[in-house]
Amino acid sequence: MNVLLIGSGGREHALALALSRSPDLTRLFTAPGNPGIAGLAACVTLDVTDSAAVIAFCRNERIGFVVVGPEAPLVAGLVDDLEAAGIAAFGPSKAAAQLEGSKGFTKDLCARYSIPTAAYARFCDKDAALAYLERQGAPIVVKADGLAAGKGVTVAMTLAEARDAIEACFAGQFGAAGAEVVIEAYLDGEEASFFALSDGVNALPLASAQDHKRAFDGDQGPNTGGMGAYSPAPVMTEAMTKRVMAEIIRPTVAGMARDGHPFKGVLFAGLMITAKGPELIEYNVRFGDPETQVMMLRLQSDLLALLRASRDGRLAGLAAEWSDDAALTVVMAAKGYPGDYRKGSEICGLDAAARLPGVTLFHAGTKADGGRILSNGGRVINVTALGENVAEAQARAYAAVDAINWPDGFCRRDIGWRAVARGKA
Ligand code: AMP
Ligand code: GLY
Numbered sequence: 065m066n067v068l069l070i071g072s073g074g075r076e077h078a079l080a081l082a083l084s085r086s087p088d089l090t091r092l093f094t095a096p097g098n099p100g101i102a103g104l105a106a107c108v109t110l111d112v113t114d115s116a117a118v119i120a121f122c123r124n125e126r127i128g129f130v131v132v133g134p135e136a137p138l139v140a141g142l143v144d145d146l147e148a149a150g151i152a153a154f155g156p157s158k159a160a161a162q163l164e165g166s167k168g169f170t171k172d173l174c175a176r177y178s179i180p181t182a183a184y185a186r187f188c189d190k191d192a193a194l195a196y197l198e199r200q201g202a203p204i205v206v207k208a209d210g211l212a213a214g215k216g217v218t219v220a221m222t223l224a225e226a227r228d229a230i231e232a233c234f235a236g237q238f239g240a241a242g243a244e245v246v247i248e249a250y251l252d253g254e255e256a257s258f259f260a261l262s263d264g265v266n267a268l269p270l271a272s273a274q275d276h277k278r279a280f281d282g283d284q285g286p287n288t289g290g291m292g293a294y295s296p297a298p299v300m301t302e303a304m305t306k307r308v309m310a311e312i313i314r315p316t317v318a319g320m321a322r323d324g325h326p327f328k329g330v331l332f333a334g335l336m337i338t339a340k341g342p343e344l345i346e347y348n349v350r351f352g353d354p355e356t357q358v359m360m361l362r363l364q365s366d367l368l369a370l371l372r373a374s375r376d377g378r379l380a381g382l383a384a385e386w387s388d389d390a391a392l393t394v395v396m397a398a399k400g401y402p403g404d405y406r407k408g409s410e411i412c413g414l415d416a417a418a419r420l421p422g423v424t425l426f427h428a429g430t431k432a433d434g435g436r437i438l439s440n441g442g443r444v445i446n447v448t449a450l451g452e453n454v455a456e457a458q459a460r461a462y463a464a465v466d467a468i469n470w471p472d473g474f475c476r477r478d479i480g481w482r483a484v485a486r487g488k489a
Pocket of ligand 2: 290
């Protein structure tokens, strides 16, 4: 079967690697792809906001299955358009993608189906939001309702910070995403990401990971798309995984079906493991970046078969197999990210780094220039390694980071610190 993978990040490079191992794959295409993915797939230029163009391409190339990586085309309804044209696609419909597209939608679903999440209120009016804030006190969390690339959230330890965040949202700092604001209670605990596939009725647990959202060591600095991750997350024990499936994932799948928009695709639950148990922070309706980079190195099952089973409603009775090894990825980003940064600086030493034991490099924001690789985005290279435990994966990944010569880049030096500290305890 020919497959089209949509996206261009490290996540898509990792998905391409896993898809390329499927015995059912004939040809893999990717739009737009990147220089790393180009080693595994034919990169094509397609405007993914133009569904008719994507459909025409699929017909021409006899694409049997489309895998959509990023959230924007899902929220825009690309899967609905493909399916309406008779082209099978992995991922939720536009209606089901509201789980990521609108925080308020998800909070209301949680309330309806008793899914544990922080207490919250929604506001379209600034004065009402400010008044609510004064009643609740700090710490408290202020979120722009819509898609803001992970940057619309302020965890305010003081009322002054919370007030500033509300003013910024209503002043249009996050565009339309900030026209509505969700204010929610602060949850104290350890964060974990958990992934499950759904076929609209059944849910199949995948794996857990822990991301590092802040730009700098010691979880300091601004929030980013993610500066590194490892899998599995030690806090997600077997017992905790069972609780998350029973208390959060299955009620979500059942609730979405009951509400008339069954969810097919991957549910990426951002969790806070509190003293009381797991609480849902948010849902994403796609694979995580950089969580996918670590998960795909551990996945032993056929990814294409699992994604097709999600689309076809055939997940019942299936299971995904994972290596017991740990995987860890370090994101190398352009200096200045998540703020302004330069593009076009050369990255050297990638081949030597990729030959180190246990190491796989995934490209994110790169471009090829003859034989050279240049930076072309904020998050640029994901240096990923497998090891017997997180400490070994970490040592291997940083050995590879040190083999890469990119003066214009930076990375965190402490990815995995929490799991390594736990291992020593
Ligand atoms: P979100 O975009 O909703 O995942 O939020 C971004 C980050 O803000 C999360 O990864 C958490 O670290 C933090 N966060 C969000 N909601 C809460 C909450 N209710 N309590 C504590 N931290 C939160
Ligand atoms: N790493 C977080 C995300 O993919 O949203």
